[in-house]
Amino acid sequence: xxxxxxxxxxxxxxxxxxxxxxxxxxxxxxxxxxxxxxxxxxxxxxxxxxxxxxxxxxxxxxxxxxxxxxxxxxxxxxxxxxxxxxxxxxxxxxxxxxxxxxxxxxxxxxxxxxxxxxxxxxxxxxxxxxxxxxxxxxxxxxxxxxxxxxxxxxxxxxxxxxxxxxxxxxxxxxxxxxxxxxxxxxxxxxxxxxxxxxxxxxxxxxxxxxxxxxxxxxxxxxxxxxxxxxxxxxxxxxxxxxxxxxxxxxxxxxxxxxxxxxxxxxxxxxxxxxxxxxxxxxxxxxxxxxxxxxxxxxxxx
Amino acid sequence: xxxxxxxxxxxxxxxxxxxxxxxxxxxxxxxxxxxxxxxxxxxxxxxxxxxxxxxxxxxxxxxxxxxxxxxxxxxxxxxxxxxxxxxxxxxxxxxxxxxxxxxxxxxxxxxxxxxxxxxxxxxxxxxxxxxxxxxxxxxxxxxxxxxxxxxxxxxxxxxxxxxxxxxxxxxxxxxxxxxxxxxxxxxxxxxxxxxxxxxxxxxxxxxxxxxxxxxxxxxxxxxxxxxxxxxxxxxxxxxxxxxxxxxxxxxxxxxxxxxxxxxxxxxxxxxxxxxxxxxxxxxxxxxxxxxxxxxxxxxxx
Numbered sequence: 171x172x173x174x175x176x177x178x179x180x181x182x183x184x185x186x187x188x189x190x191x192x193x194x195x196x197x198x199x200x201x202x203x204x205x206x207x208x209x210x211x212x213x214x215x216x217x218x219x220x221x222x223x224x225x226x227x228x229x230x231x232x233x234x235x236x237x238x239x240x241x242x243x244x245x246x247x248x249x250x251x252x253x254x255x256x257x258x259x260x261x262x263x264x265x266x267x268x269x270x271x272x273x274x275x276x277x278x279x280x281x282x283x284x285x286x287x288x289x290x291x292x293x294x295x296x297x298x299x300x301x302x303x304x305x306x307x308x309x310x311x312x313x314x315x316x317x318x319x320x321x322x323x324x325x326x327x328x329x330x331x332x333x334x335x336x337x338x339x340x341x342x343x344x345x346x347x348x349x350x351x352x353x354x355x356x357x358x359x360x361x362x363x364x365x366x367x368x369x370x371x372x373x374x375x376x377x378x379x380x381x382x383x384x385x386x387x388x389x390x391x392x393x394x395x396x397x398x399x400x401x402x403x404x405x406x407x408x409x410x411x412x413x414x415x416x417x418x419x420x421x422x423x424x425x426x427x428x429x430x431x432x433x434x435x436x437x438x439x440x441x442x443x444x445x446x447x448x449x450x451x452x453x454x455x456x457x458x459x460x461x462x463x464x465x466x467x468x469x470x471x
Numbered sequence: 472x473x474x475x476x477x478x479x480x481x482x483x484x485x486x487x488x489x490x491x492x493x494x495x496x497x498x499x500x501x502x503x504x505x506x507x508x509x510x511x512x513x514x515x516x517x518x519x520x521x522x523x524x525x526x527x528x529x530x531x532x533x534x535x536x537x538x539x540x541x542x543x544x545x546x547x548x549x550x551x552x553x554x555x556x557x558x559x560x561x562x563x564x565x566x567x568x569x570x571x572x573x574x575x576x577x578x579x580x581x582x583x584x585x586x587x588x589x590x591x592x593x594x595x596x597x598x599x600x601x602x603x604x605x606x607x608x609x610x611x612x613x614x615x616x617x618x619x620x621x622x623x624x625x626x627x628x629x630x631x632x633x634x635x636x637x638x639x640x641x642x643x644x645x646x647x648x649x650x651x652x653x654x655x656x657x658x659x660x661x662x663x664x665x666x667x668x669x670x671x672x673x674x675x676x677x678x679x680x681x682x683x684x685x686x687x688x689x690x691x692x693x694x695x696x697x698x699x700x701x702x703x704x705x706x707x708x709x710x711x712x713x714x715x716x717x718x719x720x721x722x723x724x725x726x727x728x729x730x731x732x733x734x735x736x737x738x739x740x741x742x743x744x745x746x747x748x749x750x751x752x753x754x755x756x757x758x759x760x761x762x763x764x765x766x767x768x769x770x771x772x
Contacts, residue, residue, distance in 0.1 A: 182547075182550050183512075183547045183550050183551060184512065184513050184516065184547075185516075189513075208509060208510065208512070208513075208539075208540065208543040209509065209510045209513055211484075211485060211509070212485050212490075212509075212510055215485065215486075232572075232575040232576050233576050234542060234543055234546045234572065234576060234578075238509075238539075238542055238543045238546075239509065241535060241539055242509040242535055242539045245535045245536075245539075246483075246484045246485075249483050249484050250484060261575070263571070263575045266571065267568075267571055267572060267575070270564070270567065270568055270571070271533075271535065271568055274533040274562070274564045274568070274612075275533050275534050275535060275612065276611070276612055277535075310577065311575075311576065311577055
C-alpha cells in the first residue's frame, strides 16, 4: 500500500475542529510523517496511526503550524519506550530548537534521534524501494516540499530468450537490475534483448506552503498524486500573493500544467467554516481534485 | 467570581481523551493561565475560554507536558490580533526557548510579550485585589507552585462612631485601608476604634508536580482550595517517590495537614483508563476531594 492519511488540514490557528498541518505517507508498513503541527500526536491517537511505525519525519519549514507538535511527539516516543532510530529532516535551526527543550527537561531518550538539516534541494532518503527528495517552494521563509517516488519495479526477464542466449540462472538477479551479460566466449548479451522494462513506480509530492510558482513543475510533472495548499478561495488571490500562499484555482492550475493524475488540497484558512467552495472552485479547473480531510486515507494508484 | 477551570488533567503522554496539564484561574473577568501543555489552545476553544482575557501565564517547570502548548498559544494570539500585553512567568530558560522559535519563523507579534524568569520563591504579581506568589515544590527538575490570594476586603467603617469622633467624610477612604486619623486638636483617632476588619480574602494554590513534601505546608495552610497532583494510586507509592510524584493518599494527607477546605486532584498517569479509584482513595483521607475534570469549573468559596 502507498497512501496518504491527513491528520491536519488547517492553516495557522486551529478552527472549526480542523488542525494544523500534518500527514502520514504510508508505504508498505512504514510510516513517513510530513509536518507535525500542534496536536499531531493526539490526531494520531484519534486516527489509530501506529506511532511505533514512524521512522522518518519531514518538516517543510519553521512556521509553527507545521512543527509545534514535533517536540511533544519526540518526547512521547521516549515515554512510550520507542526503540527504533528516529530520523528528522528539516530546516537547520530545528536541531537547536529541539535540543534546548530536551536539555532543559533533562530528558534522556531511549532511542537514537538524528536531526538532519535540509540545506538545499536533493535526495534525502533512499531505501531499496523508495526515494524521498525535497524541492524548494516559494514561501515567506525558506520552505521545502517532499517527493516520494517508488522505484521502478525490477525488469521482467524473458526467460526462454535468456536461456537461448546462454545466460546462466545465477545471473538472472543481475538481469533484473539492468545488467548486460558477458559470455565466456566473448559475446555480449545486451540486457534489453532478454528483459522487458519493469512497471513505472508510483509517486506523490507534498508541495508544502507556497505561492503559485511554475518552477515547481519540474519537480511534480507527471506524478500520480500531489498535495498543493489552497489557503484561500480564488477571490482572495491578492492576499494569497502577499502572504506567499495559493488559491484554489492556482493549485488546480498547477496540477493541470503538471499533468498529474490527482490533486489533494488543504491548508485552509481559519476564516472559512465550510470547505465546499474549495472543492467546487478547484474542480472547475482540475476535476480530479479532493479535499484533504482529516482522518481520510488517499491511496496512490 | 473566583474559580478554576481544568483544561488538561493528565500527565506526560495524552491518553484516554485526557490532555496534559493546564488550568485557568478566573478572577473577576481576568483569566490567569497556569501551565500550558500541548493542545491547550484547542482545549480553550472546546471549553469556550476567552483567549483575549488572558493577560498572565504561569509555567511551573520545563517538563513538556506543562508547556509544549505555550509557543502555539503565543503565536495564535498574534494571528488573532491580540493587543493586550502578555506576561509569562516561568523558568529562566523559557525565554530562550520561545524567542528562538519566534525568530526562526520571522514572527512579529502585534502585542508586547514579557517573559519573566522565576528564580526563587516570592511575589510575582500584585493587583489591587489579588496577590500571586510562587513557592518551590519537590520535583525532578526545579518546579514552582502558584498561590492566588484575594486581598483582605476593605475595613468596614462604623459610620456613627467615626462621625462622633469627628473624622471627616473625606477621610473615610483612608479609614478603609487601616489609617489612623490625626485631628487638628491633636487627638489621635485610632483606626480600630472606628472600623471593623474586612472579610478574609479567598485563596487557591496550584501545587504543580511534586513528591510528598511537608515543606509545602507553610505555603498552603488554611487555604480555601488547593490542587495537588496524584499521578498514581497509593499502591504505586515507591514509583511515585522515585519519579518525584505523589499518590492519592499523599495528596489527601497534605490537604488534611494543611487544613484546607477543598482539594482538587489531577495529573493522572496515562496507565489508568478510569479515575474512580483516585477519588475513592483520596476521599478516604480527605473527604472534600474532587477529581480535576477537564472542562469543569471549580469555584473558590
